[in-house]
Amino acid sequence: MLSKLLQNMKLSRVALIILIIGILLVLIAPFLFTRNGTLEFTTTGQIGDTIGGTTAPITSLIGSILVYLALKAQIRANEIIQEQIDDQKKDEKAKKQLTYISDLYKYFLQTVESFEYDKAKGNGGIIKLSRELANLDRKFAHDDSLYDKGKMAELNAIFRLENLFIEQLNKVNIDSNDKQYFNELIKFHLDSFVLPYINAESEKPQCILCGENHNGFPKKLAELVQKIESNIRLE
Ligand SMILES: [Zn+2]
Structure with a gap:
Protein backbone atom coordinates (compact mmCIF):
# COMPACT_ATOMS: atom_id res chain seq x y z
CA MET A 1 0.00 0.00 0.00
CA LEU A 2 2.88 2.36 0.84
CA SER A 3 4.38 1.93 -2.62
CA LYS A 4 1.03 2.90 -4.16
CA LEU A 5 0.92 6.04 -2.04
CA LEU A 6 4.44 6.90 -3.17
CA GLN A 7 3.45 6.26 -6.78
CA ASN A 8 0.54 8.65 -6.39
CA MET A 9 2.84 11.31 -4.92
CA LYS A 10 5.18 10.89 -7.88
CA LEU A 11 2.22 11.13 -10.22
CA SER A 12 1.08 14.44 -8.76
CA ARG A 13 4.64 15.79 -9.05
CA VAL A 14 4.76 14.79 -12.71
CA ALA A 15 1.37 16.47 -13.23
CA LEU A 16 2.65 19.68 -11.62
CA ILE A 17 5.76 19.71 -13.82
CA ILE A 18 3.68 19.16 -16.97
CA LEU A 19 1.32 21.94 -15.90
CA ILE A 20 4.20 24.38 -15.39
CA ILE A 21 5.79 23.44 -18.74
CA GLY A 22 2.35 23.86 -20.37
CA ILE A 23 1.83 27.33 -18.92
CA LEU A 24 5.33 28.38 -20.05
CA LEU A 25 4.71 26.99 -23.55
CA VAL A 26 1.37 28.78 -23.81
CA LEU A 27 3.01 32.05 -22.74
CA ILE A 28 5.89 31.86 -25.19
CA ALA A 29 4.15 30.08 -28.09
CA PRO A 30 2.79 33.23 -29.83
CA PHE A 31 6.28 34.79 -29.76
CA LEU A 32 8.03 31.56 -30.75
CA PHE A 33 5.90 30.95 -33.82
CA THR A 34 5.83 34.56 -35.05
CA ARG A 35 9.55 35.13 -34.51
CA ASN A 36 10.89 32.47 -36.90
CA GLY A 37 8.79 33.81 -39.69
CA THR A 38 6.55 30.82 -39.78
CA LEU A 39 3.66 32.99 -38.73
CA GLU A 40 3.31 36.74 -38.54
CA PHE A 41 0.88 38.77 -36.52
CA THR A 42 0.37 40.99 -39.57
CA THR A 43 -0.67 38.15 -41.85
CA THR A 44 -2.45 35.96 -39.41
CA GLY A 45 -5.51 37.96 -38.79
CA GLN A 46 -6.53 39.36 -35.44
CA ILE A 47 -3.92 39.20 -32.69
CA GLY A 48 -6.40 37.26 -30.50
CA ASP A 49 -6.85 34.61 -33.20
CA THR A 50 -3.08 34.22 -33.50
CA ILE A 51 -2.60 33.71 -29.78
CA GLY A 52 -5.59 31.39 -29.62
CA GLY A 53 -4.56 29.44 -32.72
CA THR A 54 -1.01 28.77 -31.59
CA THR A 55 -1.78 27.96 -27.96
CA ALA A 56 -4.98 25.89 -28.38
CA PRO A 57 -3.23 22.66 -29.49
CA ILE A 58 -0.78 22.96 -26.60
CA THR A 59 -3.45 23.61 -23.97
CA SER A 60 -5.65 20.75 -25.19
CA LEU A 61 -2.67 18.35 -25.27
CA ILE A 62 -1.59 19.38 -21.75
CA GLY A 63 -5.22 19.11 -20.64
CA SER A 64 -5.48 15.54 -21.98
CA ILE A 65 -2.26 14.50 -20.25
CA LEU A 66 -3.44 15.98 -16.94
CA VAL A 67 -6.84 14.24 -17.22
CA TYR A 68 -5.02 10.95 -17.90
CA LEU A 69 -2.76 11.44 -14.87
CA ALA A 70 -5.75 12.36 -12.70
CA LEU A 71 -7.59 9.19 -13.75
CA LYS A 72 -4.53 7.09 -13.04
CA ALA A 73 -4.24 8.65 -9.55
CA GLN A 74 -7.95 8.01 -8.95
CA ILE A 75 -7.61 4.32 -9.86
CA ARG A 76 -4.66 3.94 -7.50
CA ALA A 77 -6.56 5.71 -4.71
CA ASN A 78 -9.46 3.26 -5.20
CA GLU A 79 -7.05 0.33 -4.99
CA ILE A 80 -5.65 1.68 -1.70
CA ILE A 81 -9.15 1.98 -0.23
CA GLN A 82 -10.01 -1.56 -1.37
CA GLU A 83 -6.86 -2.87 0.31
CA GLN A 84 -7.83 -1.09 3.53
CA ILE A 85 -11.30 -2.69 3.43
CA ASP A 86 -9.76 -6.14 2.84
CA ASP A 87 -7.36 -5.64 5.78
CA GLN A 88 -10.25 -4.60 8.02
CA LYS A 89 -12.22 -7.72 7.08
CA LYS A 90 -9.20 -9.90 7.87
CA ASP A 91 -8.80 -8.17 11.28
CA GLU A 92 -12.45 -8.73 12.12
CA LYS A 93 -12.23 -12.41 11.21
CA ALA A 94 -9.13 -12.88 13.38
CA LYS A 95 -10.85 -11.08 16.27
CA LYS A 96 -13.89 -13.38 16.01
CA GLN A 97 -11.68 -16.46 15.99
CA LEU A 98 -9.75 -15.21 19.03
CA THR A 99 -13.04 -14.72 20.92
CA TYR A 100 -14.14 -18.21 19.94
CA ILE A 101 -10.89 -19.84 21.04
CA SER A 102 -10.82 -17.82 24.31
CA ASP A 103 -14.38 -18.97 25.09
CA LEU A 104 -13.40 -22.57 24.43
CA TYR A 105 -10.43 -22.19 26.80
CA LYS A 106 -12.68 -20.68 29.48
CA TYR A 107 -15.02 -23.64 29.10
CA PHE A 108 -12.08 -26.01 29.55
CA LEU A 109 -11.00 -24.15 32.72
CA GLN A 110 -14.54 -24.28 34.12
CA THR A 111 -14.72 -28.01 33.45
CA VAL A 112 -11.41 -28.54 35.25
CA GLU A 113 -12.46 -26.32 38.17
ZN1 LIG B 1 0.51 -53.49 29.32
Whole structure:
Protein backbone atom coordinates (compact mmCIF):
# COMPACT_ATOMS: atom_id res chain seq x y z
CA MET A 1 0.00 0.00 0.00
CA LEU A 2 2.88 2.36 0.84
CA SER A 3 4.38 1.93 -2.62
CA LYS A 4 1.03 2.90 -4.16
CA LEU A 5 0.92 6.04 -2.04
CA LEU A 6 4.44 6.90 -3.17
CA GLN A 7 3.45 6.26 -6.78
CA ASN A 8 0.54 8.65 -6.39
CA MET A 9 2.84 11.31 -4.92
CA LYS A 10 5.18 10.89 -7.88
CA LEU A 11 2.22 11.13 -10.22
CA SER A 12 1.08 14.44 -8.76
CA ARG A 13 4.64 15.79 -9.05
CA VAL A 14 4.76 14.79 -12.71
CA ALA A 15 1.37 16.47 -13.23
CA LEU A 16 2.65 19.68 -11.62
CA ILE A 17 5.76 19.71 -13.82
CA ILE A 18 3.68 19.16 -16.97
CA LEU A 19 1.32 21.94 -15.90
CA ILE A 20 4.20 24.38 -15.39
CA ILE A 21 5.79 23.44 -18.74
CA GLY A 22 2.35 23.86 -20.37
CA ILE A 23 1.83 27.33 -18.92
CA LEU A 24 5.33 28.38 -20.05
CA LEU A 25 4.71 26.99 -23.55
CA VAL A 26 1.37 28.78 -23.81
CA LEU A 27 3.01 32.05 -22.74
CA ILE A 28 5.89 31.86 -25.19
CA ALA A 29 4.15 30.08 -28.09
CA PRO A 30 2.79 33.23 -29.83
CA PHE A 31 6.28 34.79 -29.76
CA LEU A 32 8.03 31.56 -30.75
CA PHE A 33 5.90 30.95 -33.82
CA THR A 34 5.83 34.56 -35.05
CA ARG A 35 9.55 35.13 -34.51
CA ASN A 36 10.89 32.47 -36.90
CA GLY A 37 8.79 33.81 -39.69
CA THR A 38 6.55 30.82 -39.78
CA LEU A 39 3.66 32.99 -38.73
CA GLU A 40 3.31 36.74 -38.54
CA PHE A 41 0.88 38.77 -36.52
CA THR A 42 0.37 40.99 -39.57
CA THR A 43 -0.67 38.15 -41.85
CA THR A 44 -2.45 35.96 -39.41
CA GLY A 45 -5.51 37.96 -38.79
CA GLN A 46 -6.53 39.36 -35.44
CA ILE A 47 -3.92 39.20 -32.69
CA GLY A 48 -6.40 37.26 -30.50
CA ASP A 49 -6.85 34.61 -33.20
CA THR A 50 -3.08 34.22 -33.50
CA ILE A 51 -2.60 33.71 -29.78
CA GLY A 52 -5.59 31.39 -29.62
CA GLY A 53 -4.56 29.44 -32.72
CA THR A 54 -1.01 28.77 -31.59
CA THR A 55 -1.78 27.96 -27.96
CA ALA A 56 -4.98 25.89 -28.38
CA PRO A 57 -3.23 22.66 -29.49
CA ILE A 58 -0.78 22.96 -26.60
CA THR A 59 -3.45 23.61 -23.97
CA SER A 60 -5.65 20.75 -25.19
CA LEU A 61 -2.67 18.35 -25.27
CA ILE A 62 -1.59 19.38 -21.75
CA GLY A 63 -5.22 19.11 -20.64
CA SER A 64 -5.48 15.54 -21.98
CA ILE A 65 -2.26 14.50 -20.25
CA LEU A 66 -3.44 15.98 -16.94
CA VAL A 67 -6.84 14.24 -17.22
CA TYR A 68 -5.02 10.95 -17.90
CA LEU A 69 -2.76 11.44 -14.87
CA ALA A 70 -5.75 12.36 -12.70
CA LEU A 71 -7.59 9.19 -13.75
CA LYS A 72 -4.53 7.09 -13.04
CA ALA A 73 -4.24 8.65 -9.55
CA GLN A 74 -7.95 8.01 -8.95
CA ILE A 75 -7.61 4.32 -9.86
CA ARG A 76 -4.66 3.94 -7.50
CA ALA A 77 -6.56 5.71 -4.71
CA ASN A 78 -9.46 3.26 -5.20
CA GLU A 79 -7.05 0.33 -4.99
CA ILE A 80 -5.65 1.68 -1.70
CA ILE A 81 -9.15 1.98 -0.23
CA GLN A 82 -10.01 -1.56 -1.37
CA GLU A 83 -6.86 -2.87 0.31
CA GLN A 84 -7.83 -1.09 3.53
CA ILE A 85 -11.30 -2.69 3.43
CA ASP A 86 -9.76 -6.14 2.84
CA ASP A 87 -7.36 -5.64 5.78
CA GLN A 88 -10.25 -4.60 8.02
CA LYS A 89 -12.22 -7.72 7.08
CA LYS A 90 -9.20 -9.90 7.87
CA ASP A 91 -8.80 -8.17 11.28
CA GLU A 92 -12.45 -8.73 12.12
CA LYS A 93 -12.23 -12.41 11.21
CA ALA A 94 -9.13 -12.88 13.38
CA LYS A 95 -10.85 -11.08 16.27
CA LYS A 96 -13.89 -13.38 16.01
CA GLN A 97 -11.68 -16.46 15.99
CA LEU A 98 -9.75 -15.21 19.03
CA THR A 99 -13.04 -14.72 20.92
CA TYR A 100 -14.14 -18.21 19.94
CA ILE A 101 -10.89 -19.84 21.04
CA SER A 102 -10.82 -17.82 24.31
CA ASP A 103 -14.38 -18.97 25.09
CA LEU A 104 -13.40 -22.57 24.43
CA TYR A 105 -10.43 -22.19 26.80
CA LYS A 106 -12.68 -20.68 29.48
CA TYR A 107 -15.02 -23.64 29.10
CA PHE A 108 -12.08 -26.01 29.55
CA LEU A 109 -11.00 -24.15 32.72
CA GLN A 110 -14.54 -24.28 34.12
CA THR A 111 -14.72 -28.01 33.45
CA VAL A 112 -11.41 -28.54 35.25
CA GLU A 113 -12.46 -26.32 38.17
CA SER A 114 -15.75 -28.14 38.66
CA PHE A 115 -14.01 -31.53 38.76
CA GLU A 116 -13.95 -33.00 42.24
CA TYR A 117 -12.40 -36.18 43.51
CA ASP A 118 -12.22 -37.28 47.12
CA LYS A 119 -12.48 -33.73 48.52
CA ALA A 120 -9.80 -32.47 46.13
CA LYS A 121 -10.99 -29.85 43.61
CA GLY A 122 -9.90 -28.87 40.12
CA ASN A 123 -6.35 -29.79 39.18
CA GLY A 124 -5.86 -31.12 42.70
CA GLY A 125 -8.64 -33.61 42.00
CA ILE A 126 -7.06 -34.58 38.66
CA ILE A 127 -3.73 -35.22 40.40
CA LYS A 128 -5.35 -37.26 43.17
CA LEU A 129 -7.33 -39.48 40.80
CA SER A 130 -4.38 -39.86 38.38
CA ARG A 131 -2.09 -40.86 41.24
CA GLU A 132 -4.57 -43.45 42.46
CA LEU A 133 -5.03 -44.85 38.96
CA ALA A 134 -1.27 -45.07 38.48
CA ASN A 135 -0.98 -47.00 41.74
CA LEU A 136 -3.59 -49.58 40.69
CA ASP A 137 -2.49 -52.98 39.54
CA ARG A 138 -1.21 -52.77 35.96
CA LYS A 139 -3.98 -55.09 34.70
CA PHE A 140 -6.48 -52.21 35.20
CA ALA A 141 -4.60 -50.16 32.63
CA HIS A 142 -5.87 -52.58 29.97
CA ASP A 143 -9.42 -52.77 31.36
CA ASP A 144 -11.47 -50.52 29.04
CA SER A 145 -14.70 -51.25 30.91
CA LEU A 146 -13.57 -49.00 33.78
CA TYR A 147 -12.87 -46.09 31.67
CA ASP A 148 -16.27 -44.59 30.89
CA LYS A 149 -17.70 -44.84 34.40
CA GLY A 150 -18.04 -42.20 37.11
CA LYS A 151 -14.98 -40.09 37.83
CA MET A 152 -13.01 -41.85 35.07
CA ALA A 153 -15.62 -40.71 32.54
CA GLU A 154 -15.32 -37.16 33.89
CA LEU A 155 -11.54 -37.23 33.60
CA ASN A 156 -11.89 -38.62 30.10
CA ALA A 157 -14.24 -35.72 29.21
CA ILE A 158 -11.72 -33.18 30.53
CA PHE A 159 -8.94 -34.63 28.36
CA ARG A 160 -11.22 -34.85 25.34
CA LEU A 161 -12.14 -31.19 25.78
CA GLU A 162 -8.46 -30.29 26.18
CA ASN A 163 -7.69 -32.14 22.95
CA LEU A 164 -10.60 -30.44 21.15
CA PHE A 165 -9.25 -27.07 22.31
CA ILE A 166 -5.71 -27.70 21.08
CA GLU A 167 -6.98 -29.06 17.74
CA GLN A 168 -9.18 -25.99 17.21
CA LEU A 169 -6.31 -23.73 18.28
CA ASN A 170 -4.15 -25.21 15.52
CA LYS A 171 -6.87 -24.55 12.94
CA VAL A 172 -7.79 -20.93 13.65
CA ASN A 173 -5.98 -18.04 12.04
CA ILE A 174 -5.15 -15.79 15.00
CA ASP A 175 -2.06 -13.80 15.96
CA SER A 176 0.91 -16.17 16.46
CA ASN A 177 1.62 -14.66 19.90
CA ASP A 178 -1.89 -15.56 21.08
CA LYS A 179 -1.46 -19.06 19.67
CA GLN A 180 1.86 -19.44 21.46
CA TYR A 181 0.30 -18.26 24.72
CA PHE A 182 -2.49 -20.86 24.66
CA ASN A 183 -0.06 -23.62 23.61
CA GLU A 184 2.14 -22.79 26.59
CA LEU A 185 -0.86 -22.86 28.95
CA ILE A 186 -1.84 -26.34 27.75
CA LYS A 187 1.77 -27.55 27.99
CA PHE A 188 1.95 -26.18 31.53
CA HIS A 189 -1.28 -27.98 32.44
CA LEU A 190 -0.05 -31.33 31.14
CA ASP A 191 3.46 -30.98 32.56
CA SER A 192 2.27 -29.92 36.01
CA PHE A 193 -0.91 -31.86 36.66
CA VAL A 194 -1.07 -34.85 34.33
CA LEU A 195 2.11 -36.24 32.76
CA PRO A 196 4.15 -36.93 35.94
CA TYR A 197 1.46 -39.43 37.09
CA ILE A 198 0.99 -41.14 33.74
CA ASN A 199 4.67 -41.51 32.99
CA ALA A 200 5.70 -42.82 36.39
CA GLU A 201 7.13 -46.22 35.45
CA SER A 202 6.23 -49.39 37.27
CA GLU A 203 8.98 -51.18 39.16
CA LYS A 204 7.54 -54.52 38.15
CA PRO A 205 8.97 -56.41 35.16
CA GLN A 206 7.56 -55.71 31.66
CA CYS A 207 3.81 -56.08 31.14
CA ILE A 208 2.95 -59.48 29.66
CA LEU A 209 0.07 -57.93 27.68
CA CYS A 210 1.87 -55.10 25.86
CA GLY A 211 5.56 -55.51 26.69
CA GLU A 212 5.82 -52.01 28.16
CA ASN A 213 6.82 -51.00 31.64
CA HIS A 214 3.66 -49.03 32.50
CA ASN A 215 1.74 -48.45 35.71
CA GLY A 216 -2.00 -48.80 36.38
CA PHE A 217 -3.07 -45.58 34.61
CA PRO A 218 -5.67 -46.54 31.94
CA LYS A 219 -4.00 -47.00 28.54
CA LYS A 220 -6.85 -45.35 26.64
CA LEU A 221 -6.64 -42.22 28.78
CA ALA A 222 -2.86 -42.16 28.49
CA GLU A 223 -3.18 -42.32 24.67
CA LEU A 224 -5.59 -39.38 24.74
CA VAL A 225 -3.13 -37.36 26.83
CA GLN A 226 -0.32 -38.28 24.40
CA LYS A 227 -2.52 -37.04 21.55
CA ILE A 228 -2.95 -33.67 23.32
CA GLU A 229 0.80 -33.51 23.91
CA SER A 230 1.58 -34.22 20.24
CA ASN A 231 -0.84 -31.46 19.17
CA ILE A 232 1.02 -28.78 21.15
CA ARG A 233 2.89 -26.45 18.78
CA LEU A 234 5.67 -24.50 20.44
CA GLU A 235 7.99 -22.31 18.38
ZN1 LIG B 1 0.51 -53.49 29.32
